[in-house]
Amino acid sequence: MAYKDLDTFFDPDLKLPIRGKLYTVPAPGAPEAARLRKQVVAEGVPPVEQVGEALKILGAVEDEAGVWLGGVYDEMVADNIPWPMIFHAGRTAILHYGFTPDMAESHWALAQLGRLVDLEKATEFLAQIKPKT
Template identity: 45%
Template sequence: MPHLRDLTEFYDPNLYLPINGKQYKVLAPPKKKADELRLLIVDKTVTLQQERDEFEALLGPALDEMVADNVPDPVITHAGRTALLHFGGNAKLGAANWHLSQLGELAAGVLPANAKAAASQTTKQAGNRTQRRRR
């Protein structure tokens, strides 16, 4: 039987979030808490306040460091949601949120605004063509 090294010698289950050149360490939760997080991330009835309470508790000492370092609240929220998805889902889900969550905001805000502007421009152009044909 092969001799296995102690897992803690080479495996770190914690999450490290780089913000403004600093690494914030979020401790991996115990099994029971991780099971609760797995249910939380798929629960459509969770309110924003419940989500915030959960991620602030999960961030633990990292939250205190972020506050002391004057990290803006939206960045803390982003870090907290990433931690929820990392520990409640998996590392790839957390990383996807970390790198891509702004896409949802873009799709909800910027893209519709651009689409409306484009639609307005197209409508104006079509109106101009109709007026030219009538002349």
């Protein structure tokens, strides 16, 4: 069996649906992916203080005036996507490329869970459940 050229059927880019549109976050090269993996393992998902990482993965570059421009970030801004959604997309892309696509998908769907559920009470409840033996 001969292998087909991977480029003919495999899309490495991340497609994120927001308000009925698919935004494409291009896959980083190997050195950037390695840097992201180290960061995610050491620090987890970037907190709000690390906005630059989320913008960088979305293709934005900070200019001399401190303004971020470029990439899919510009597309989202032009489409009036609110900041929390843009930041969520960036954090998801960091997890997708820096950890696993499965973890990124869970983050995409469940990131707001902490606002909907008292996670401390849920954790305490789960700790009390004893497995069946």
